[in-house]
Amino acid sequence: xxxxxxxxxxxxxxxxxxxxxxxxxxxxxxxxxxxxxxxxxxxxxxxxxxxxxxxxxxxxxxxxxxxxxxxxxxxxxxxxxxxxxxxxxxxxxxxxxxxxxxxxxxxxxxxxxxxxxxxxxxxxxxxxxxxxxxxxxxxxxxxxxxxxxxxxxxxxxxxxxxxxxxxxxxxxxxxxxxxxxxxxxxxxxxxxxxxxxxxxxxxxxxxxxxxxxxxxx
Numbered sequence: 001x002x003x004x005x006x007x008x009x010x011x012x013x014x015x016x017x018x019x020x021x022x023x024x025x026x027x028x029x030x031x032x033x034x035x036x037x038x039x040x041x042x043x044x045x046x047x048x049x050x051x052x053x054x055x056x057x058x059x060x061x062x063x064x065x066x067x068x069x070x071x072x073x074x075x076x077x078x079x080x081x082x083x084x085x086x087x088x089x090x091x092x093x094x095x096x097x098x099x100x101x102x103x104x105x106x107x108x109x110x111x112x113x114x115x116x117x118x119x120x121x122x123x124x125x126x127x128x129x130x131x132x133x134x135x136x137x138x139x140x141x142x143x144x145x146x147x148x149x150x151x152x153x154x155x156x157x158x159x160x161x162x163x164x165x166x167x168x169x170x171x172x173x174x175x176x177x178x179x180x181x182x183x184x185x186x187x188x189x190x191x192x193x194x195x196x197x198x199x200x201x202x203x204x205x206x207x208x209x210x211x212x213x214x215x216x217x
Contacts, residue, residue: 004164008112011170013091028059042054110156112149113137133157146176146179147180150180166182168184168187174195184197
């Protein structure tokens with residue numbers, strides 16, 4: 001039985017959310033807008049353009065198109081400066097164990113991330129070779145909860161959507177998996193990710209027995 005296991009990147013494989021938070025917070029503060037971790041949660045899985053629009057809405061600010069473009073570039077450059085220092089120590093607990101088990105079982109493995117920096121991050125944490133295909137922000141035009149990123153991953157692995165399992169840490173990502181008619185597994189809080197088919201705090205809670213059940217479904 002061959003299934004496709006599709007992994008989001010930020011908050012699932014590595015915790016780059018903290019770097020997004022720092023960069024967005026510095027940008028917001030520079031505009032005189034306060035920015036909390038709760039607000040940062042609302043930006044998970046959201047495009048960079050929409051994220052900046054939301055921050056401006058929260059601060060009731062209007063800026064020129066030129067300033068908008070400049071700030072987006074600045075934010076990305078600051079974020080890139082953080083991820084340039086990443087290494088294997090930043091991979092979240094037991095992610096390599098689960099990936100290695102899926103490889104040993106000859107299952108399809110894809111990355112499905114909105115990040116345009118996904119390939120660079122996977123290189124930094126030495127996980128690129130575990131993925132048969134990488135679908136990232138350079139391949140998609142529609143943001144989650146649109147299922148485009150996951151449907152492309154399924155197509156590239158030659159697996160039907162209903163035979164795909166998606167690991168996601170954001171509400172929009174879980175909704176995208178559900179919209180694609182895939183099994184959704186939330187990584188994080190049950191309270192936040194209650195729309196997922198299954199929710200685990202992290203990969204230490206996911207054992208081989210559970211993975212085998214998914215493969216045989």
